[in-house]
Every structure is written in C-alpha cells, then in structure tokens.
Amino acid sequence: MWRGTLAPRRVVDLVEHLPDDSALAASxxxxxxxxxxxxxxxxxxxxxxxxxxxxxxxxxxxxxxxxTRPRPVPRPAAEQPAAEAKPLDLSRHPDARPIPEQYLAAMAS
Incomplete structure (x- = not known):
C-alpha cells in the first residue's frame, strides 16, 4: 500500500521477493x-x-x-482453480493514496 515513504519501484521489488508462504501469495x-x-x-x-x-x-x-485405485493427496488448488481467484485490490484500503505524478512519469519511461 502506498503511504508516501516508499517509491513504487521499491514496493514492486519487495512484493516480488516475498516468500511463497506469505499472506499475499496465498491470497x-x-x-x-x-x-x-x-x-x-x-x-x-x-x-x-x-x-x-x-x-x-x-x-x-x-x-x-x-x-481400488488410490485417491490422490487432497490439494487446496483442487477446490478452487487459480484461474477463478479474484485479483488483489488494495485501492479501497484506508491508507491507500494515489501515486504522485513524478513516480508515474518515472514508471512510464
């Protein structure tokens, strides 16, 4: 979430390197x-x-x-396919703010 203290590029770097068992990866x-x-x-x-x-x-x-044929090990992905998972939307979070124009321009180039 954007609080004004981290550049968006740094946030993307941090999120990309989260462990596979993190709450974000699970969601x-x-x-x-x-x-x-x-x-x-x-x-x-x-x-x-x-x-x-x-x-x-x-x-x-x-x-x-x-x-009788053995049953496969139950997996959570078998219950809900990943294609049906909703994307994570943090735009309505109370601490969310729009990204400043200077960072948007840097991301576009």
Missing part, C-alpha cells in the same frame, strides 16, 4: 488454505501420488482381484 493463489502450499509441497504431493499409482499398478498386475 493471490485463492485464500488462506493455499498458504502452506508452496512449490515444494505441490511437488511432494505429486511424488506421493506417483508412488501410490505405481504401487497400485504393480498390485493390480499381480492380482486376480480388482483393487
């Missing part, structure tokens, strides 16, 4: 349920699903009975 991804789910967690869930699937295929191939 962009779809809400607080996504906060603990960074890239490594998603990869680990995919790895667990792959191991379960490989074990199921092996057991199914060596069994005469039908074995």
């Amino acid at each position: 962009v991804r779809g809400g607080p349920a996504h906060r603990a789910w960074d890239v490594q967690t998603h990869l680990l869930a995919a790895l667990v699903d792959g191991v379960h699937l490989a074990a199921w295929v092996t057991a199914q191939a060596n069994s005469k009975q039908r074995i």
Whole structure:
C-alpha cells in the first residue's frame, strides 16, 4: 500500500521477493488454505501420488482381484482453480493514496 515513504519501484521489488508462504501469495493463489502450499509441497504431493499409482499398478498386475485405485493427496488448488481467484485490490484500503505524478512519469519511461 502506498503511504508516501516508499517509491513504487521499491514496493514492486519487495512484493516480488516475498516468500511463497506469505499472506499475499496465498491470497493471490485463492485464500488462506493455499498458504502452506508452496512449490515444494505441490511437488511432494505429486511424488506421493506417483508412488501410490505405481504401487497400485504393480498390485493390480499381480492380482486376480480388482483393487481400488488410490485417491490422490487432497490439494487446496483442487477446490478452487487459480484461474477463478479474484485479483488483489488494495485501492479501497484506508491508507491507500494515489501515486504522485513524478513516480508515474518515472514508471512510464
């Protein structure tokens, strides 16, 4: 949010380098349920699903009975796709102010 003490370029730099488990990153991804789910967690869930699937295929191939397929690890992204997430709008925040013209001109060039 703009308070008049940071240049917009500095704010953009700070926001771009926030950790994946920050509140801003979670809200962009779809809400607080996504906060603990960074890239490594998603990869680990995919790895667990792959191991379960490989074990199921092996057991199914060596069994005469039908074995139920394993359920994937539940992920918060499965509940609400990221495409439907609303963009973060801070324009109505009580501390928000318009960006001064000198910074707008510097950003345009």
